[in-house]
Amino acid sequence: MSDQLHPQELLDAYLDGELDASEQARVDAALADSPSLAAELAERAVVRAQLRDLPMVDPPDGFFEAMLERGTADPAAVLPPNVASLSGARVAKGSRRSLGSHLSRAVAVAAVFLLVLGFGSGFSAIERVPALDAFANRHAEALEAMAAGEPDGASTDEFHPMPMDEVKDLGPATMDMMGAYENDDKVLQLIYADGDGGMISVFRQDGFVKSDDMPEAETMEMAGDEAWHLQQGDFDTLVVDRDGITYTLMGSLSSGPAMESLASDLPETESGWLDRVRNTSRGLLETIGLR
Amino acid sequence: MTENQPSDEVAPTWEDIARDHGRFLYTVAYRLTGNHDDTQDLVQDVLLRVERGLVNYQPGNLNGWLSRITTNAFLDNVRKKKRRPEEALPDEPDRVLIGAPGADESLDMTMLPQHVQDALLTLPDDYRAAVVMCDVVGLTYDEISEQLGVPVGTVRSRIHRGRSRLKPLLAAEHDQ
Numbered sequence: 417m418s419d420q421l422h423p424q425e426l427l428d429a430y431l432d433g434e435l436d437a438s439e440q441a442r443v444d445a446a447l448a449d450s451p452s453l454a455a456e457l458a459e460r461a462v463v464r465a466q467l468r469d470l471p472m473v474d475p476p477d478g479f480f481e482a483m484l485e486r487g488t489a490d491p492a493a494v495l496p497p498n499v500a501s502l503s504g505a506r507v508a509k510g511s512r513r514s515l516g517s518h519l520s521r522a523v524a525v526a527a528v529f530l531l532v533l534g535f536g537s538g539f540s541a542i543e544r545v546p547a548l549d550a551f552a553n554r555h556a557e558a559l560e561a562m563a564a565g566e567p568d569g570a571s572t573d574e575f576h577p578m579p580m581d582e583v584k585d586l587g588p589a590t591m592d593m594m595g596a597y598e599n600d601d602k603v604l605q606l607i608y609a610d611g612d613g614g615m616i617s618v619f620r621q622d623g624f625v626k627s628d629d630m631p632e633a634e635t636m637e638m639a640g641d642e643a644w645h646l647q648q649g650d651f652d653t654l655v656v657d658r659d660g661i662t663y664t665l666m667g668s669l670s671s672g673p674a675m676e677s678l679a680s681d682l683p684e685t686e687s688g689w690l691d692r693v694r695n696t697s698r699g700l701l702e703t704i705g706l707r
Numbered sequence: 708m709t710e711n712q713p714s715d716e717v718a719p720t721w722e723d724i725a726r727d728h729g730r731f732l733y734t735v736a737y738r739l740t741g742n743h744d745d746t747q748d749l750v751q752d753v754l755l756r757v758e759r760g761l762v763n764y765q766p767g768n769l770n771g772w773l774s775r776i777t778t779n780a781f782l783d784n785v786r787k788k789k790r791r792p793e794e795a796l797p798d799e800p801d802r803v804l805i806g807a808p809g810a811d812e813s814l815d816m817t818m819l820p821q822h823v824q825d826a827l828l829t830l831p832d833d834y835r836a837a838v839v840m841c842d843v844v845g846l847t848y849d850e851i852s853e854q855l856g857v858p859v860g861t862v863r864s865r866i867h868r869g870r871s872r873l874k875p876l877l878a879a880e881h882d883q
Contacts, residue, residue: 425867427867428863428866428867428870429848429863429866429867432841432848432866434847434848434863459874459878460870460874462877462878463870463873463874463877463878464842464870466820466823466877467823467827467838467842467843467870467873468842468843469820470738470820470823470824470842470843471820472730472731472734473730473733473734473737473738473746474730474733475729475730475733475746475747475750476743476747479729479733479747479750480725480726480729483725483751483754484722484725484726631756631757631759631760631776631779632760632763632775632776633779634775634779634854634855634856635779635782635783635786635855635856645856
């Protein structure tokens, strides 16, 4: 791909030492032939140097000390329990700037006021963290039942089976919906298999994603929406936020022997898994009208 | 200010990070946001995420891990703001920023490279994140690719385009 790039487009990677040998040779040759390209390289080197020479920035006095004294970064930790149980992000937003007990008390009072009155549309939107641990356990459970050829075994006390003809099949043509389940919290789980040992669960629930509690997730954009990728236990997991509905996709693509064999042949196993999940997810998103 | 540290053998505590890496976090956050108010919001958000995520931290490149969380938190916030209006409680009109720098102090702190910081803020968020991770944090393209969840070619392109946009802004200052 980079062979098609003009040497000018490779200059920054050249400065950063990020070209392979053939690309570097190509840029070297072009630089020797073109004084204007050499001048361009010099200008870019100046820009790069200015960026790299930026100094460290000191926080205001007492900024970290206040947090250390409190023993946490969470401003809600100093609020009364009933207030702390509100969305941390919202309470934190108002209090986070000062870190001072004075403002925290003011926020606490305001929050209690809103809570008692049931007032304020700012609190109406549900914001939740997908129950990733529970979803992973549930997916593993369903995987086991499917692998044993007993899809009925995926029913549990918590997840009740849904009549398949009452559930909209969200999956792409290349995957078969193997089961649909719902729990008492109205979390819908759809299970798909690709016929090649790969299985994906799609968990659908109302509410925006509260990503603060997924600190290690990689943020990405998928079809114009926010999405987060992370490894949850053995499963590649993709969380997509679309108009107040959270979709959590868990890929158990490494579960089948065929998929393990495929994985071992991939040059970059990890990104291979991610690509696989992403590609499958794109199909799902397309089918359910999110793309 | 590139800081690559060897693998830590023992996972740090949250207090270690706030005390020993706070300045690094603050710098990365400031380069991304460009002002102290948003920087303080972002750093606090990051430390909250760090506090919750430390149980899963595998000792290794701590600054890389911190910059990843910082950049993800920054991009999350940017997208959240674009997606829906701010629903925060109203700010206190007479709130006092504890320890916040005064105008003069703030100017002293950043005046020298202010034109560079201003130029950085003209970049689209995704370009700025890639440039900051490369030139401020000192990560390789592979590391940035892994941390942003985008292909290396995309990282290369964002850095190239980002610096291309900065060139006319910074070259003019440099020539003066």
